[in-house]
Amino acid sequence: xxxxxxxxxxxxxxxxxxxxxxxxxxxxxxxxxxxxxxxxxxxxxxxxxxxxxxxxxxxxxxxxxxxxxxxxxxxxxxxxxxxxxxxxxxxxxxxxxxxxxxxxxxxxxxxxxxxxxxxxxxxxxxxxxxxxxxxxxxxxxxxxxxxxxxxxxxxxxxxxxxxxxxxxxxxxxxxxxxxxxxxxxxxxxxxxxxxxxxxxxxxxxxxxxxxxxxxxxxxxxxxxxxxxxxxxxxxxxxxxxxxxxxxxxxxxxxxxxxxxxxxxxxxxxxxxxxxxxxxxxxxxxxxxxxxxxxxxxxxxxxxxxxxxxxxxxxxxxxxxxxxxxxxxxxxxxxxxxxxxxxxxxxxx
Numbered sequence: 001x002x003x004x005x006x007x008x009x010x011x012x013x014x015x016x017x018x019x020x021x022x023x024x025x026x027x028x029x030x031x032x033x034x035x036x037x038x039x040x041x042x043x044x045x046x047x048x049x050x051x052x053x054x055x056x057x058x059x060x061x062x063x064x065x066x067x068x069x070x071x072x073x074x075x076x077x078x079x080x081x082x083x084x085x086x087x088x089x090x091x092x093x094x095x096x097x098x099x100x101x102x103x104x105x106x107x108x109x110x111x112x113x114x115x116x117x118x119x120x121x122x123x124x125x126x127x128x129x130x131x132x133x134x135x136x137x138x139x140x141x142x143x144x145x146x147x148x149x150x151x152x153x154x155x156x157x158x159x160x161x162x163x164x165x166x167x168x169x170x171x172x173x174x175x176x177x178x179x180x181x182x183x184x185x186x187x188x189x190x191x192x193x194x195x196x197x198x199x200x201x202x203x204x205x206x207x208x209x210x211x212x213x214x215x216x217x218x219x220x221x222x223x224x225x226x227x228x229x230x231x232x233x234x235x236x237x238x239x240x241x242x243x244x245x246x247x248x249x250x251x252x253x254x255x256x257x258x259x260x261x262x263x264x265x266x267x268x269x270x271x272x273x274x275x276x277x278x279x280x281x282x283x284x285x286x287x288x289x290x291x292x293x294x295x296x297x298x299x300x301x302x303x304x305x306x307x308x309x310x311x312x313x314x315x316x317x318x319x320x321x322x323x324x325x326x327x328x329x330x331x332x333x334x335x336x337x338x339x340x341x342x343x344x345x346x347x348x
Contacts, residue, residue, distance in 0.1 A: 030271060032270045033063050045237075047244070052260050060082055076096075076097060103119070111134070117137055119138070182203055182219075200248055222244070226262045226264070
């Protein structure tokens with residue numbers, strides 16, 4: 001199966017000349033919008049009949065949303081602001097669903113009259129909020145699945161275990177909502193498709209139990225988790241997505257609607273951060289490591305480098321455009337800084 005090797009980070013190669021031509025006085029994120037679109041179509045090629053909803057929280061930039069609207073993408077909004085952003089860039093309300101399981105009543109009251117009809121939930125109180133503020137809306141229940149092999153795992157606060165799900169499914173019907181299905185998320189940066197093999201089985205057992213109880217779920221949201229290149233090879237987006245869809249269809253052959261919500265998998269390889277080295281130092285004369293301090297750090301734009309969970313590739317003006325692999329684990333730390341982030345968008 002084709003794989004992309006470290007160093008083959010094509011989007012940066014296109015962005016490097018642009019970075020060199022800009023003079024910036026703060027850490028700046030440059031985004032290749034064309035690359036976002038290509039990633040969308042690459043994932044779409046593997047996911048087939050599954051509908052892709054871009055997870056807006058991954059990069060809520062208007063130019064990205066505008067381009068994805070033009071390409072026919074749908075959207076996973078996590079807040080009123082994200083819903084408003086999608087609508088302002090031309091997205092039809094029917095293409096947006098509210099994927100956050102923890103919502104403000106006011107956000108629900110805004111989204112439903114605007115035309116958003118599908119909401120996520122994983123708690124009885126959340127269902128009550130949706131029923132009160134979006135009567136007649138469709139809801140799906142998020143399942144908590146176990147996956148400790150992702151580079152950026154989630155905590156156990158999202159989703160509910162199987163014993164609670166039939167009760168939640170029933171509770172949604174009582175106040176006049178429409179229970180349409182289930183969702184799960186393998187968590188972010190799941191590099192190997194094989195990690196998916198057991199997760200659909202967990203959800204399929206719950207699905208069959210709901211059917212045995214007389215319910216007729218029709219929607220399955222498989223979330224995101226599609227990987228990008230950081231420090232290790234990954235399958236191409238199309239190859240990875242096609243394997244994921246195969247795992248799903250083997251267990252849910254008759255499901256009417258399958259949705260996917262990639263965020264990182266669509267935009268992470270399309271961006272590059274322009275940062276400045278502000279100090280190179282050692283902690284002692286015999287220190288074997290140099291500390292390279294940037295004007296961006298874990299607390300000011302690179303939160304995912306905490307614990308070296310995500311290790312970015314690096315290029316400098318002295319490398320003549322070569323993309324350097326991340327340093328070995330345990331040899332680099334971000335220094336705290338507080339720059340003002342801004343974005344520069346690149347289009348063809």
